[in-house]
Amino acid sequence: xxxxxxxxxxxxxxxxxxxxxxxxxxxxxxxxxxxxxxxxxxxxxxxxxxxxxxxxxxxxxxxxxxxxxxxxxxxxxxxxxxxxxxxxxxxxxxxxxxxxxxxxxxxxxxxxxxxxxxxxxxxxxxxxxxxxxxxxxxxxxxxxxxxxxxxxxxxxxxxxxxxxxxxxxxxxxxxxxxxxxxxxxxxxxxxxxxxxxxxxxxxxxxxxxxxxxxxxxxxxxxxxxxxxxxxxxxxxxxxxxxxxxxxxxxxxxxxxxxxxxxxxxxxxxxxxxxxxxxxxxxxxxxxxxxxxxxxxxxxxxxxxxxxxxxxxxxxxxxxxxxxxxxxxxxxxxxxxxxxxxxxxxxxxxxxxxxxxxxxxxxxxxxxxxxxxxxxxxxxxxxxxxxxxxxxxxxxxxxx
Amino acid sequence: xxxxxxxxxxxxxxxxxxxxxxxxxxxxxxxxxxxxxxxxxxxxxxxxxxxxxxxxxxxxxxxxxxxxxxxxxxxxxxxxxxxxxxxxxxxxxxxxxxxxxxxxxxxxxxxxxxxxxxxxxxxxxxxxxxxxxxxxxxxxxxxxxxxxxxxxxxxxxxxxxxxxxxxxxxxxxxxxxxxxxxxxxxxxxxxxxxxxxxxxxxxxxxxxxxxxxxxxxxxxxxxxxxxxxxxxxxxxxxxxxxxxxxxxxxxxxxxxxxxxxxxxxxxxxxxxxxxxxxxxxxxxxxxxxxxxxxxxxxxxxxxxxxxxxxxxxxxxxxxxxxxxxxxxxxxxxxxxxxxxxxxxxxxxxxxxxxxxxxxxxxxxxxxxxxxxxxxxxxxxxxxxxxxxxxxxxxxxxxx
Numbered sequence: 001x002x003x004x005x006x007x008x009x010x011x012x013x014x015x016x017x018x019x020x021x022x023x024x025x026x027x028x029x030x031x032x033x034x035x036x037x038x039x040x041x042x043x044x045x046x047x048x049x050x051x052x053x054x055x056x057x058x059x060x061x062x063x064x065x066x067x068x069x070x071x072x073x074x075x076x077x078x079x080x081x082x083x084x085x086x087x088x089x090x091x092x093x094x095x096x097x098x099x100x101x102x103x104x105x106x107x108x109x110x111x112x113x114x115x116x117x118x119x120x121x122x123x124x125x126x127x128x129x130x131x132x133x134x135x136x137x138x139x140x141x142x143x144x145x146x147x148x149x150x151x152x153x154x155x156x157x158x159x160x161x162x163x164x165x166x167x168x169x170x171x172x173x174x175x176x177x178x179x180x181x182x183x184x185x186x187x188x189x190x191x192x193x194x195x196x197x198x199x200x201x202x203x204x205x206x207x208x209x210x211x212x213x214x215x216x217x218x219x220x221x222x223x224x225x226x227x228x229x230x231x232x233x234x235x236x237x238x239x240x241x242x243x244x245x246x247x248x249x250x251x252x253x254x255x256x257x258x259x260x261x262x263x264x265x266x267x268x269x270x271x272x273x274x275x276x277x278x279x280x281x282x283x284x285x286x287x288x289x290x291x292x293x294x295x296x297x298x299x300x301x302x303x304x305x306x307x308x309x310x311x312x313x314x315x316x317x318x319x320x321x322x323x324x325x326x327x328x329x330x331x332x333x334x335x336x337x338x339x340x341x342x343x344x345x346x347x348x349x350x351x352x353x354x355x356x357x358x359x360x361x362x363x364x365x366x367x368x369x370x371x372x373x374x375x376x377x378x379x380x381x382x383x384x385x386x387x388x389x390x391x392x393x394x395x396x397x398x399x
Numbered sequence: 400x401x402x403x404x405x406x407x408x409x410x411x412x413x414x415x416x417x418x419x420x421x422x423x424x425x426x427x428x429x430x431x432x433x434x435x436x437x438x439x440x441x442x443x444x445x446x447x448x449x450x451x452x453x454x455x456x457x458x459x460x461x462x463x464x465x466x467x468x469x470x471x472x473x474x475x476x477x478x479x480x481x482x483x484x485x486x487x488x489x490x491x492x493x494x495x496x497x498x499x500x501x502x503x504x505x506x507x508x509x510x511x512x513x514x515x516x517x518x519x520x521x522x523x524x525x526x527x528x529x530x531x532x533x534x535x536x537x538x539x540x541x542x543x544x545x546x547x548x549x550x551x552x553x554x555x556x557x558x559x560x561x562x563x564x565x566x567x568x569x570x571x572x573x574x575x576x577x578x579x580x581x582x583x584x585x586x587x588x589x590x591x592x593x594x595x596x597x598x599x600x601x602x603x604x605x606x607x608x609x610x611x612x613x614x615x616x617x618x619x620x621x622x623x624x625x626x627x628x629x630x631x632x633x634x635x636x637x638x639x640x641x642x643x644x645x646x647x648x649x650x651x652x653x654x655x656x657x658x659x660x661x662x663x664x665x666x667x668x669x670x671x672x673x674x675x676x677x678x679x680x681x682x683x684x685x686x687x688x689x690x691x692x693x694x695x696x697x698x699x700x701x702x703x704x705x706x707x708x709x710x711x712x713x714x715x716x717x718x719x720x721x722x723x724x725x726x727x728x729x730x731x732x733x734x735x736x737x738x739x740x741x742x743x744x745x746x747x748x749x750x751x752x753x754x755x756x757x758x759x760x761x762x763x764x765x766x767x768x769x770x771x772x773x774x775x776x777x778x779x780x781x782x783x784x785x786x787x788x789x790x791x792x793x794x795x796x797x798x
Contacts, residue, residue, distance in 0.1 A: 004460065004480070356738065358745050359427050359434070360770050374746070374766065376776035378461055385462030389744040396742050397459050398466030398479065399489045399624075 001079060002233050005385055005394070009240045014326035014391040016241070016286045017277070020075055020252075021313055022068070023295030023336025025348040025367055029303055036294075036303060036338060037349065037366040040310040044317035045330065045365040049351050054362040055375025056347035057331055057383060065345040069093075071333030072255045074380025076235055076288075085258070086170070086227025091160045093254025097152055099162065099229055104170045104197060107225040108151075108159040110135060110218035117183045117220075122176070123157045124218040132159060135218055142207045144200050161223060163201070169194035174224035175205060184222055201226075234260035239388060244280055246273045247290035256288055270312070274319050281323055289320075298336025299343075306338050327354045327390045329383070330365070347377055354390035400478060400780050401632050403796070404787065408639045413725035413790040415640070415685045416676070419474055419651075420712055421467070422694030422735025424747040424766055428702055435693075435702060435737060436748065436765040439709040443716035444729065444764040448750050453761035454774025455746035456730055456782060464744040468492075470732030471654045473779025475634055475687075484657070485569070485626025491559050492653025496551055498561065498628055503569045503596060506624040507550075507558040509534060509617035516582045516619075521575070522556045523617040531558060534617055541606045543599050560603070560622060568593035573623035574604060583621055600625075633659035638787060643679055645672045646689035655687055669711070673718050680722055688719075697735030698742075705737050726753045726789045729764070730782070746776055753789035 026036035059066040059074045060081065069090045070080030085093075088105035099105060110132065112121035127135075132153045139151040147165035154160060171191040175184045184205070189198040205221060212219045235243055237260070245256030245263045248270070253263045262284070266276040270291050277287055291313050297305035321328065330351045335344035349370040360374035371377070375386070388394045425435035458465040458473045459480065468489045469479030484492075487504035498504060509531065511520035526534075531552045538550040546564035553559060570590040574583045583604070588597040604620060611618045634642055636659070644655030644662045647669070652662045661683070665675040669690050676686055690712050696704035720727065729750045734743035748769040759773035770776070774785070787793045 001460065004463070008463070355429075356426055356736070356743070356745075359432065359767055361767060372771060374455070374770040375461075376455075376746075376770075382461035385460060386744070387462070389462035389464065394462060394464060394744070396464040396466050398469035398484065399486045 001381055001385070002077065002238050004397070005077075005388065006238050008394045008397060009238070009388065010393055010395055011240050012391070012393060014285065014393065015281070016327040016329075016387055016391050017289060017320060017323075017325040018075065018287065018329045018387065019289045019291060019320070019331070020072065021291045021294045021330065021332045023298040023334060023343065024332025025335030025337065025344065025346050026298065026306065027337035027339050027344070027346065030339070035367055036306040036310060038368065040307045040314070042310060042314040042365055044314045045351070046363065048317065048328070048330070048353055049365040049369065050363040052351045052353040053357040053375050054360060054365075054370040054373030055350045056367070056370055056373075056377045057350045057380050058347045058377055059334055059380045063345050065343045066334040067343070068251055068333055069255060071380070072252065073259070075331065075333060075383060076259050077238070077381055077384030078232060078259065079381040083230055083232055085230055087225025088160070088170070088227045089229055090251070091154065091158075091225065092162060093258060094251040095152055095154055095160060096250040096254055097150070097160060097162065100164065101229055102164070102166070102168060104163045104168045104226060104228055106161045106223045108161050109176065109222040110157045110159070111220050111222050112217040113183070113220040119177070119180055119182060119184065119220070121217060122180065122222065126156045127218050129153065129155050131218065132156060135212065135215060138211045138215075139208050142204055142211070144203060147200060149204065157218065161204070163197065168197045168228070170197070170226045170228040172198055172201060172226040174226070176222035176224045184220060187223070229258070232259055236260050239286070239384065240393070241286040242284045243286040243288065244284035245288045245290070246276050247288070248273060249290065249292050252290040261288060270316060274316050277320065278323065294332070295336045298338050299341060301338050301341030303338035327352070327387055329387060331383070350375060350378070350383070352386060352390060356390055356392070400784070401476060401637050404476070404784050404793070405637050407793045407796060408637070408787065409792055409794055410639050411790070411792060413684065413792065414680070415726040415728075415786055415790050416688065416719060416722075416724040417474065417686065417728045417786065418688045418690060418719070418730070419471065420690045420693045420729065420731045422697040422733060422742065423731025424734030424736065424743065424745050425697065425705065426736035426738045426743070426745065429738070434766055435705040435709060437767065439706045439713070441709060441713040441764055443713045444750070445762065447716065447727070447729070447752055448764040448768065449762040451750045451752040452756040452759060452774050453751075453764075453769040453772030454749045455766070455769050455772070455776045456749045456779050457746045457776055458733055458779040462744050464742045465733040466742070467650055467732055468654060470779070471651065472658070474730065474732060474782060475658050476637070476780055476783030477631060477658065478780040482629055482631055484629055486624025487559070487569070487626045488628055489650070490553065490557075490624065491561060492657060493650040494551055494553055494559060495649040495653055496549070496559060496561065499563065500628055501563070501565070501567060503562045503567045503625060503627055505560045505622045507560050508575065508621040509556045509558070510619050510621050511616040512582070512619040518576070518579055518581060518583065518619070520616060521579065521621060525555045526617050528552065528554050530617065531556060534611065534614060537610045537614075538607050541603055541610070543602060546599060548603065556617065562596065562599060567596045567627070569596070569625045569627040571597055571600060571625040573625070575621035575623045583619060586622070628657070631658055635659050638685070638783065639792070640685040641683045642685040642687065643683040644687045644689070645675050646687070647672060648689065648691050651689040660687060669715060673715050676719065677722065693731070694735045697737050698740060700737050700740030702737035726751070726786055728782070728786060749774060749777075749782070751785060751789060755789055755791070
């Protein structure tokens with residue numbers, strides 16, 4: 001798809017705003033039969049839907065629940081089945097670690113082992129984050145020949161391990177046996193080219209065990225999701241856009257940086273994000289705005305909180321429309337139905353407004369209404385071509 | 400797709416009419432909120448839509464604006480991303496040049512160069528077509544070893560260059576630097592197999608320059624879009640149909656001939672085309688009818704003219720229905736919304752009538768109405784299988 005698009009791209013001065021309301025899609029409340037979007041009072045989104053082309057986005061494939069990584073890569077135009085990002089890399093992006101090409105990253109857990117070295121708690125009793133910070137300091141100056149080592153705390157028992165140096169390879173098995181009563185596993189290279197990296201990681205684990213011997217319950221580490229940065233075509237080059245990402249949460253800044261967007265400094269609220277958008281309106285022509293509250297409420301299983309989060313988002317629409325973008329898109333990276341209290345596989349409502357979007361009969365922004373929209377049910381990686389077309393930034397294919 | 404269909408095809412005596420209204424799809428007039436189709440009075444198309452299965456056709460991919468080549472190949476059953484037709488070939492088809500397998504065709508421009516050989520006008524001031532005709536005569540008898548050469552005038556500064564002979568290869572770079580102030584480029588082979596063809600083209604260009612030295616402003620040529628006829632499965636064999644193409648414009652006759660349809664002699668109006676259809680009704684079982692006026696009005700940005708063109712098309716429907724086709728399809732090769740004054744990426748309305756088409760709630764032939772149709776939003780190359788099924792010309796897949 002990107003190979004098809006890139007040669008068709010032309011530049012102009014149009015401006016595009018893509019709002020990703022995280023976990024946007026929902027499911028009906030069993031008592032009312034209405035989803036979060038159908039329950040919320042959304043005068044601005046409904047008005048916009050009536051003037052927009054609407055549809056549904058499917059992020060990976062029918063029945064597949066997307067994580068935040070694949071969910072956003074799709075919105076950015078990358079087929080999430082082609083461009084895969086491993087857990088270690090996502091974890092590093094999530095703390096905005098400056099991961100570089102060739103680095104090998106892994107997700108780490110502090111865990112508890114007994115005197116025989118057998119795991120008794122895979123999460124070390126979810127130690128407080130402050131303890132995690134102190135323990136990563138013990139591991140940080142472990143020396144490995146020919147590589148730089150980074151051990152970065154995340155939250156509670158979680159940390160990120162990064163190896164940096166020439167010739168590293170992330171094709172490694174995991175040390176976490178995913179069960180109690182077993183000893184952590186040695187790392188194996190799943191490709192011969194990764195043999196040296198496997199040996200380095202095993203050296204690190206042995207030394208970590210020595211340094212943590214007196215730190216029970218966090219007296220050992222488990223490592224999984226080894227990976228390296230994928231080779232992604234750069235968004236600004238493929239689409240010839242000056243893209244800016246505005247996101248309060250580090251994971252989404254990391255994902256935007258991964259594809260080459262410029263990440264703008266912003267505050268911790270969506271009001272801050274909209275202010276940042278207004279401030280930088282002239283300097284960029286593509287803005288990715290991330291709204292987290294819908295996902296958080298959905299993950300908590302809090303239907304009413306998700307309805308309120310949607311209504312708050314709705315209230316910001318006029319301030320964004322006031323900037324007069326040429327293309328305005330509202331959608332999400334995946335569903336997070338409150339009744340699931342987790343990410344869902346359901347397609348996500350999509351609203352796309354431009355002067356050339358055409359009309360359909362949809363006059364409300366909800367899963368049910370958008371399913372009758374003129375955009376139909378599209379794969380997430382097809383959104384960017386549609387956006388580009390509506391911005392008059394694509395020439396025709398074939399004479 | 401064609402590999403799936405071909406073994407399922409069975410013959411019978413049903414008759415199919417496919418009307419391609421060029422540039423059919425439109426966009427709402429900002430003042431009225433109604434598209435060209437929604438503005439036009441279309442009693443016959445609306446009546447037919449009410450009895451038909453309706454939907455939308457997407458020709459290439461979301462957001463991609465199709466040219467006439469990919470647009471029609473899709474309607475004929477060929478995935479336009481798999482079967483690509485280069486600009487040189489399309490240009491040759493557009494003047495109904497009898498292009499043969501192995502021929503290398505290129506689009507040519509007469510241009511102006513200064514005493515240093517630097518381009519000062521890429522279109523030679525758009526010389527009148529009569530001048531173009533005279534200048535192509537100067538170039539036509541250039542001799543190249545082992546190949547026949549054709550230099551055919553098109554319109555204004557444009558011409559087609561065709562090399563015919565054994566072992567030619569169209570994988571060549573262009574001579575047009577697409578900028579003023581630069582000299583035309585030498586042709587390079589982008590594959591080693593094309594080295595000899597590159598040398599031949601460079602010899603042609605050097606000789607053309609000599610022969611045009613006194614012909615300012617048209618004192619040099621630029622060549623681009625080198626290509627050879629693609630190897631397309633033949634329509635009559637894949638679908639076991641006796642297909643006839645009825646089109647007043649040479650480009651569409653050329654595209655039909657490209658897939659192996661028989662091209663019927665007809666006049667310059669759609670009334671002539673319908674008369675030709677009636678005359679040849681017994682001799683064929685698949686008729687491709689091309690209606691150009693909708694595209695022309697759209698390209699001119701003339702909303703009212705497009706509305707009138709649609710109403711004229713509507714008026715011809717009864718004469719076509721009188722022939723009692725078993726399957727009648729009305730759709731288009733791409734949208735040409737008057738508000739864009741150009742081809743658009745929007746899906747195109749589709750109406751398919753047969754005794755077995757099923758019913759849906761659509762009772763008007765427009766973008767908005769058809770988006771709620773039972774055929775949904777389909778890829779253009781899926782139309783022919785649907786048509787064949789409705790003609791009872793496909794057996795089941797699997798026992």
